[in-house]
Amino acid sequence: MENKNLIRRGNKLFTKNLTPGINVYGEDTIFVDGVEYRYWDPFRSKLAAAILKNLDVELKDTDKVLYLGAASGTTISHVSDLVNRGFVFGVEISKRVAKQLYLLSMRRRNLAMLLADANKPRTYIKYVPLVDFVYQDVAQKNQVEIFKKNISLYLKKGGLGFLALKAKSIDVTRKPKAIYREVYKELLSEFDVLDYKVIAPFQKDHCVFVVQK
Amino acid sequence: MGIFFLNLLKIGTCNKFINYCCKHKTVVYILYSNADSIFVFHQNKDKLELIHSSEIFDKLRSLNIVNEESINKFIENYERKLEDELGIGKSKIIDISEVEDPALINQILAEASNRVGDEKLFSETKFVLERIEADKLKRIDEDKLIIQYNETLDQLTKVWNILAKRIREFLFVKSPELTLISDDELLIRELNAAPVESILEKYKLPNNLTINLNPQDEEEFKELIALAVEVHNRLERTRALLSEKVQRLMPKTSSIATPIIAAKLLMLAGSFEKLAMMPSSRIQLLGAEKALFRYLKTGGKLPKYGVLFQHPDILKSDKSKRGKVARKLASKISIALKQDYFGRAGH
Numbered sequence: 085m086e087n088k089n090l091i092r093r094g095n096k097l098f099t100k101n102l103t104p105g106i107n108v109y110g111e112d113t114i115f116v117d118g119v120e121y122r123y124w125d126p127f128r129s130k131l132a133a134a135i136l137k138n139l140d141v142e143l144k145d146t147d148k149v150l151y152l153g154a155a156s157g158t159t160i161s162h163v164s165d166l167v168n169r170g171f172v173f174g175v176e177i178s179k180r181v182a183k184q185l186y187l188l189s190m191r192r193r194n195l196a197m198l199l200a201d202a203n204k205p206r207t208y209i210k211y212v213p214l215v216d217f218v219y220q221d222v223a224q225k226n227q228v229e230i231f232k233k234n235i236s237l238y239l240k241k242g243g244l245g246f247l248a249l250k251a252k253s254i255d256v257t258r259k260p261k262a263i264y265r266e267v268y269k270e271l272l273s274e275f276d277v278l279d280y281k282v283i284a285p286f287q288k289d290h291c292v293f294v295v296q297k
Numbered sequence: 298m299g300i301f302f303l304n305l306l307k308i309g310t311c312n313k314f315i316n317y318c319c320k321h322k323t324v325v326y327i328l329y330s331n332a333d334s335i336f337v338f339h340q341n342k343d344k345l346e347l348i349h350s351s352e353i354f355d356k357l358r359s360l361n362i363v364n365e366e367s368i369n370k371f372i373e374n375y376e377r378k379l380e381d382e383l384g385i386g387k388s389k390i391i392d393i394s395e396v397e398d399p400a401l402i403n404q405i406l407a408e409a410s411n412r413v414g415d416e417k418l419f420s421e422t423k424f425v426l427e428r429i430e431a432d433k434l435k436r437i438d439e440d441k442l443i444i445q446y447n448e449t450l451d452q453l454t455k456v457w458n459i460l461a462k463r464i465r466e467f468l469f470v471k472s473p474e475l476t477l478i479s480d481d482e483l484l485i486r487e488l489n490a491a492p493v494e495s496i497l498e499k500y501k502l503p504n505n506l507t508i509n510l511n512p513q514d515e516e517e518f519k520e521l522i523a524l525a526v527e528v529h530n531r532l533e534r535t536r537a538l539l540s541e542k543v544q545r546l547m548p549k550t551s552s553i554a555t556p557i558i559a560a561k562l563l564m565l566a567g568s569f570e571k572l573a574m575m576p577s578s579r580i581q582l583l584g585a586e587k588a589l590f591r592y593l594k595t596g597g598k599l600p601k602y603g604v605l606f607q608h609p610d611i612l613k614s615d616k617s618k619r620g621k622v623a624r625k626l627a628s629k630i631s632i633a634l635k636q637d638y639f640g641r642a643g644h
Contacts, residue, residue: 148415148419171415171419179434179438179441180441182430182434183434186427186430186431186434189423189427190427193423194419195423196419196422196423196426196427197426197430198426198430199430199433199434206394207394209329209393209394209402209406210330210331210332210368211331211332211422211425211426213331213406213409213410213415213418213419213422214403214406214407214410236399236403237399237402237403238403238406240403240407241403256590256593256594257593257594
């Protein structure tokens with residue numbers, strides 16, 4: 085992925101810190117030409133893992149992102165770093181972690197959070213505009229359905245959707261590979277599937293997909 | 298035909314009306330509001346027209362309290378204004394969330410952000426969301442509090458057990474005879490209340506191995522006991538508060554399942570809503586997830602019960618009947634939960 089706020093050092097990823105001097109979850113920081121960068125751990129973030137696996141995905145400096153399943157804000161803080169001049173809307177259903185996310189959003193000018201159920205995308209229609217990028221990491225049984233619903237409402241034509249699929253939350257008893265194949269076909273029936281990658285060894289039984297509307 | 302469908306709208310089958318209008322492109326107005334403005338769109342022969350819009354953000358910002366209620370008030374006022382000025386009645390307006398066609402919603406969202414401008418819209422949305430979401434986050438959930446207390450109770454119990462074990466080990470140095478008292482609570486409360494010699498006398502225990510440690514070690518031992526007693530007192534108070542709270546939130550369930558098990562079920566389900574929606578078969582196996590998935594993966598025996606195992610009805614029933622008792626109990630609990638959930642005040 086090419087993005088001017090993202091740099092690589094060997095096989096380590098770093099994002100340019102939007103809030104210099106403040107880190108989010110105790111991650112390391114480095115300075116390059118006097119600018120602070122935060123280390124992006126592929127074992128904690130599926131997007132970082134996917135980028136290290138050379139996933140073909142484009143996230144521009146000015147993109148507007150809808151992020152479903154933001155949790156306490158580990159990955160979303162890096163997405164907010166990447167889309168420096170864009171905007172990120174984070175949706176999270178659990179109050180406990182949403183409070184952490186809220187505190188994060190207070191510190192970042194391009195991040196807003198919503199306490200809402202991604203399975204009911206129409207409940208946040210007042211506050212989410214059309215976006216260029218939909219990122220989803222929700223670990224629900226109907227995660228593909230949720231992905232499709234949100235894309236159909238909020239993604240611009242030509243925009244990208246990123247789905248982090250957790251095979252174990254669809255069916256623990258089946259082989260992950262069979263589930264990946266099924267989901268691939270299901271996505272292909274509605275979108276162009278640009279790329280997909282299994283992100284082992286960073287995450288077990290996860291596959292990420294990039295689709296274009 | 299139109300009047301017929303308007304009547305349908307009033308009695309609540311509005312979706313049919315919307316479907317009809319969207320299909321046949323009859324007069325229907327779509328209301329969309331974002332942080333900046335309220336918009337009214339009208340779809341005519343596949344063309345989307347903006348009929349009217351009204352800015353609300355400046356008014357919102359001047360308010361002391363921005364919440365969903367104040368925004369809804371603006372929308373209500375606006376609807377009244379529409380009826381007075383443009384003659385568009387409430388029955389002709391549908392909310393954007395009721396529009397079925399995602400492509401149409403897409404179009405409306407695009408049109409609205411074009412009019413406001415991205416940068417302005419985002420900063421305004423952030424302002425409004427920061428207030429609305431803080432409001433939502435500040436609401437207290439009684440079920441989440443119960444889960445907190447339950448986990449506190451679990452952890453305090455662990456702390457108590459560790460301390461009791463430590464004190465027993467200590468006693469093997471100081472007074473091994475006392476370890477013949479097998480009840481931890483009794484032993485530690487006695488130790489806290491009286492010196493070792495008088496306890497030995499009271500329980501008619503031999504006094505052959507008891508020694509006196511040097512003052513520093515005696516002090517250490519006493520403080521350890523005081524700590525254990527304090528933990529136990531705390532434990533009992535938390536348990537009483539928990540069972541009182543559970544009985545208030547789910548009176549029927551706790552009378553069937555006992556407050557402690559009701560609280561455990563709540564903890565395992567994650568929230569009252571989730572638990573109330575659960576089928577009784579899942580309630581029966583809550584707490585036996587590990588055994589259930591082992592069964593699903595490798596076969597073997599299907600578990601009969603999870604936390605329900607601690608229920609007196611199951612404990613005292615015949616071993617061959619326990620599965621059946623658990624099943625019946627779970628189904629009764631599931632009914633009681635639904636009564637409690639949907640019958641609670643303010644629902």
